[in-house]
Amino acid sequence: MTHPYIPNAEPGVRAEMLAAVGASSVDEFYADIPAELRLDRPLDLPAPFTAERDLVRHMKGLFDRNTDTEEALSFLGHGCYPHHVPAVCDEVNSRSEFLTAYAGEPYEDHGRFQALFEYVSMMGELLEMDVVNVPTYDGFQASGTALRMACRYTKRSKVLVTGAVSADKLSKLHDFLAPDITVELAPVAADGQMGEITLDDSYAAIYLETPNVYGVVETRGRELADLAHAHGALLVVSADPISLGVLAPPASYGADIVCGDIQSLGIHQNYGGGHAGYIATQDHEPLVAEFPSRLFGIAPTKVPGEYGFGDVFYDRTSFAVREEGKEWVGTAAALWGITAGVYLALMGPQGMKDLGETVLARTRYAMNALAGSVTVRHEGAVHFREFAIEVPDAAALLARLRERGIYGGVQLDERTVLVCVTERHTIDDIDRLAAAVQEVVQA
Amino acid sequence: MTHPYIPNAEPGVRAEMLAAVGASSVDEFYADIPAELRLDRPLDLPAPFTAERDLVRHMKGLFDRNTDTEEALSFLGHGCYPHHVPAVCDEVNSRSEFLTAYAGEPYEDHGRFQALFEYVSMMGELLEMDVVNVPTYDGFQASGTALRMACRYTKRSKVLVTGAVSADKLSKLHDFLAPDITVELAPVAADGQMGEITLDDSYAAIYLETPNVYGVVETRGRELADLAHAHGALLVVSADPISLGVLAPPASYGADIVCGDIQSLGIHQNYGGGHAGYIATQDHEPLVAEFPSRLFGIAPTKVPGEYGFGDVFYDRTSFAVREEGKEWVGTAAALWGITAGVYLALMGPQGMKDLGETVLARTRYAMNALAGSVTVRHEGAVHFREFAIEVPDAAALLARLRERGIYGGVQLDERTVLVCVTERHTIDDIDRLAAAVQEVVQA
């Protein structure tokens, strides 16, 4: 049987094609592969499900063994967030034209160039910055690259990183900045913000996150920018763009490079497969020169008034100059950039503001609701979407909640649970969590 | 707040538009509606969910109260069938270009004309008939219209209808053929086929179904065709096209009009919302003239080699000549026609044959599996996809099976259950049903 995915496996066609090229069998094409490297048996793989229905059945059997966050009530966040995904986002990113395209020329793939140019442009408005990259892999990569950019720009090799950062991201930074860059960690203050630091002229950058790993909104950005700048260093801020309808954009308090993850902007959780990273700067040529990622820009065409698009300053990249380029560039996360653009266009300024206000209010509501039965950390700080609670036994609490159909949060350590609340959680949901926690704690 | 669905509800735009037309308020446009007909209060409707997320939540709450045939193991058929729906069918019929199009001119909607022309053409190959309509609503309507066509064609007003037909369809036929056409019912023979009949020259048609309501394949079509023709009547056959990869097309044994439902061809069950009807004849002008539906045909364009499309013999229709047309025509089920076309193109001749063989074999397997614990009716007949079993208490059996997560079949009467088996049911599924039935019957 000719496989539905392989048209020329049909024996008649195959024979005719072989005849056309004058080969007696496909083996001839493999003549350069030495016998000792040839696999002399079939691969040992499971029997296939060639019939689509059989495959569906098999996959469904696997999926039935997951219980997702629509089936349970989930307060999991910590880098992957359950915001509402507008149906139009799904519609656009499932279009065959976008989903199955490569990354062709500015002509036959004009739509992709424009959609990504629009994405970076909307991000630029949200960030109040003029240069935003075509997405890199994820926020981890964006942070790592932003710090490498700062080091290349300042020609220094030490960075001061906020302690209020996730252990996973820190692991990435350590791996990615090694071996040539030293990473120092700043303390976390009692209010949950990045704590007191001292700086000298050896640092390339201060790296801040807001909201940080505890959901705390950093309010001393201006001070840190001034401190960094006084020492010839840059302020690098990682910020979730979904907060910027209500929170001040880091550029407004002096950040030089802003970066982060855009998964919040209309992309499903996807078991961690929905991430994409952004990096933004002002239009300052020496800093722009340090981007490894592709940047898209407008170019005129032969016809006045038409917008063409192309790569800005392509010769920075490893595509152009291999190891002489800035880090590397490859297939990253363009489709999520397009999706985030759709999201921002749907939301508009008012939607982003409304969303931010709802998240702020519900986060606070949840903190108050839980404060009765557990200790809420950093209560005095402004929280966006996340906050930490302290309990006697985090694992046990989460297990008891799971029995009640609730994913209560992410365990940060033996006694700390990080709780995430978005506009997807209704007041009823939060009350249900609070009641369950109280029940478990009092039991 | 401006509703996301209503751009010009934005107050500024609205004011400018009113000013442009010189109106002071929208009320002016309603001046012709008398005061006593004006509703002097807001409609009494539930509070809306303007935020998409809130709406999703509400709808999800409703959907959670359904348990569908992916969650339960279903053997329900009886006019709506759980065949596998290829993903490509879903992909094509969810394309905005098709899903949201009206039914425009042959130019800007060329794609739709061609896709529907291809659908009728593929049906033509399957049916071995030259004329197939753009889908009517459903198989019920197709049967009703086919019989009315036969009456108009023969200028007679009596039809003989097989007794092996569903009660619902019979209800439709009675309603739709009244008041001017007499419907006589033929008996059902012991083998489950349509029984002995006598005919005279007053009948317009014999109406046969195959597979019939009991899943029995009618094998005496040629005799019935000869009988009908001997009396100047037509043989009208309703057949599920999905069976025609293995079963002889009715045209091959003399049927004059063939009709039925195409829901089996790549369309989900949709709680009964996936139906569309086909009607086919040979290219015999007086019979073609009796179609009420639209027929699409090829027409040349100014450019040699181009295919244009248009309506064949449009002046038959009520669009053209109102009550002088044949019955009526309106918005029916075009998208399902396109979908069925995709299905037939994917399956091809071999797929249709393989599918038919699998259904035949699994139906027989299920009959054998159940025969140990209950009475299987019409065991000697050829069955396609359905068969009836007799049990002491049909409702009780089905209730017990439901408790076990099985929708065991459709209750035809107090003691009869109709069981449906397709390629979607694995041998394991059937064994599970058989075991559950045995357990219930022996309890």
Place this chain on the structure above:
Amino acid sequence: WDEPIIFELSSPGRRGMAVPEPGAEKVELPAGVGRATPPALPEMSQLHVLRHYLRLSQENLGVDLNIDVGQGTCTMKYSPKVNDQFANAIAELHPLQHEETVQGVLEIYWRMERMLAEISGMSRVSLQPGSGSAAIYANIAMIRAYHAARGEGHRDQVITTMFSHPSNAACAKTAGYEVITLMPDANGLPDLEALRAAVGPRTAALMITNPEDTGIYNSRIKEFVDLVHEVGGLACYDQANANGILGITRARDAGFDLCHFNLHKTFSTPHACGGPAAGACGVSPDLEPFLPGPVVSFDGSSYGLETPAQTVGKIRPFLGVTPNIVRAYAWIMALGAEGLREVAETAVLNNNYLMHKVLQIPGASAPWDQRRIEQVRYSWQELSEETGVHSEEIGVRAADFGVHYWTSHHPYLVPEPFTLEPTESYSREDLDEYAAILEHVASEARRDPEFVKGAPYNQTIHKIDPTPLDDPKQWAPTWRAYVRKHLSAGG
């Protein structure tokens, strides 16, 4: 691209889909029962089937892609994408599942029925019909059953108006009625005097639209209803398109006994190239026993199905076109009472704004000097007399600019008609652009009529010669007929 016909893409032995192996003994069919020769379906790999249909889709123009105000009477409004997700959520429900397993979908039917009852003022609503025309037919079937039940089966006439949808006349005829059609008066409205002359003991019902396709609201509608009631007939309101009057005025308030809605018009379900659609029949208490069955019942705690006592029976299989019921329900729930009224008012504002722009185009007119509600049937008569270019040709030429209009504007009373209906979905900028395109084409028609008549120029195909479509010797309603008549050696 101009895609070939799918049969031209076939190559022996290929396939797009594999099927599960039987896993059980093969059944041997008796002689004559099995198929003798395989059907000549295309043989293609999966990618190639997909590519073919995706390309065809790009040769089609949906609401989502254009300013679709040119399908007058069709109410091409935005069908929210989230509603498609909802519709998909019921894809795997079987219509004969036990009621206890489908409480959610039954609740949607029930709530939808109650909302449409409130919107129409009727007491009960059936959601079974598969479209507006099927709903008209269902209404006629109920009218017939109602009179029959009262021993008044002799009523054999149905009165309708020329500007009501042809299905009113055609369905009545199909159901065995004699059809009397009222022509419009000098104001473009149905003629009350003509009705007075038409009604009598044979009158079964009046089937009437308001506003009709002209867009003019008939202020005397209640007099029409009363006149029919006086002779014992029923009054049935074709509200296929109620978009301009949602929350403004209701069918029952004007005395109607029955009405119907097209959910794919007023209530936003997508038109899908011509269906599936969904219709809804609303009736007054007297007609309730005759509703098609089943209808959804609610006992205060759970939902069930019941069959009305004197039901006309089945209009179609099962309960209705559920995906569209779900979509329409979600649409109303996204808007609420205030939103529906905003829909109506904005649709009417848009229509009046567009009319204002269109009437500024030299050669365009709107017959009858009357106010319009939701749509307008315009005329290019003046332009056509001047240039010889017909309305249909202008619509085709407009397609070259990514919009178009539809010219099946039965009946053909208005010369050189075009009917625009902007609904609430389009922006002012859209309406400006649409009017500018018409103005451009009209000026082209003046400058170079032959050019416009030769359109289209940038569509998939060029101007069609329709001759073979009405010639039985040449017509080809399927590819096999085409091959036989046009491609075979002897053809």
Place this chain on the structure above:
Amino acid sequence: WDEPIIFELSSPGRRGMAVPEPGAEKVELPAGVGRATPPALPEMSQLHVLRHYLRLSQENLGVDLNIDVGQGTCTMKYSPKVNDQFANAIAELHPLQHEETVQGVLEIYWRMERMLAEISGMSRVSLQPGSGSAAIYANIAMIRAYHAARGEGHRDQVITTMFSHPSNAACAKTAGYEVITLMPDANGLPDLEALRAAVGPRTAALMITNPEDTGIYNSRIKEFVDLVHEVGGLACYDQANANGILGITRARDAGFDLCHFNLHKTFSTPHACGGPAAGACGVSPDLEPFLPGPVVSFDGSSYGLETPAQTVGKIRPFLGVTPNIVRAYAWIMALGAEGLREVAETAVLNNNYLMHKVLQIPGASAPWDQRRIEQVRYSWQELSEETGVHSEEIGVRAADFGVHYWTSHHPYLVPEPFTLEPTESYSREDLDEYAAILEHVASEARRDPEFVKGAPYNQTIHKIDPTPLDDPKQWAPTWRAYVRKHLSAGG
């Protein structure tokens, strides 16, 4: 249509999405923390956002729409639609759910890892990297950690070849290595003698592809590996594209210590305009402790997560790009061992068939007279010398016929290059059509070179002037930069 930039479609006060009301007390932000001025995002209704993006999508060309054999090295094969449905089935899984609630997805990871281990001959596989380049980086990170753990941190050189993907060089450099690049020999193959000269005590690893982008298989690959092993270095196989040798030969069998696959090449996940992709790193037992974490474990009854003892840490957040892992898993499961081999053989047959056709076009050549496996880097040098038309211009002109080819064929060693890779997905008719288009354009180039150089003619836009893209004063990487530099009064 040529869609405007989205900011040009904005109108104040409109919106495409409403957000749930807080339902709780509003939080007042301290001074300076809140945003001072709203972002200048577009304000558009939902339909208008949708329409804009759908139109943009129609200005794009996916695999599903064209004969996508021109993206050589990129392996643009059919990504089955059913796999997208599977990918959607995990959309609402959070990556930090407790293991007991994600047994299904963990099993997919586990089974996928085992299958890729079998396909590569390696002992373990990490599916964490977000792409092929990220997988290369992960392999380098493991190489670095491996040597460091053995006290051989002094090894500071990575050797690669000119025809390996630039990420091999760039990732090694990023990780702090000095990069030595081997140039091809007279046969277009990496030069063994050059390697012999390059290896030594500073050698950390060899990063090599085979076949390289030339499409030529390096028969002496095992000698390369052995040479590196002899000096204590590791051998790492860039198998981004293994499409032509699935089931034919395996990385480990040639002695490699590490390898990687691009799931969006060989294993059919869609390229999505440039990601998300997914990479897989396979390693030999010695490297297992250094794998990025977590990896999936299986105790015979349930699946869990564990972190390798000497892990290099996180390459990206969480476990991997799960939707693509799911797609790739389903693709392998639809094919099995026999199917994968059929994929490879058909891809190679298609490539040789297409090469046969292309080489018949006057002016086209395939440098080096060697057999090819899955792709060929061709050259238009002859045509270009004759006509002055460059390869890139021919690719752009081909786009006018609904296909195209990509010319980012780093490195630019082959003059006037174009790289075609037909994979197993396209039919013979497709390949014939593609070759015919190239032939047509080549003859156009001879007849009227300026015409070809002026292309495109029927794309959304016309020929671009790229000058501003490299000029800091003019470049506009966002709309706000464009407005500032080009549209403002002073600009």
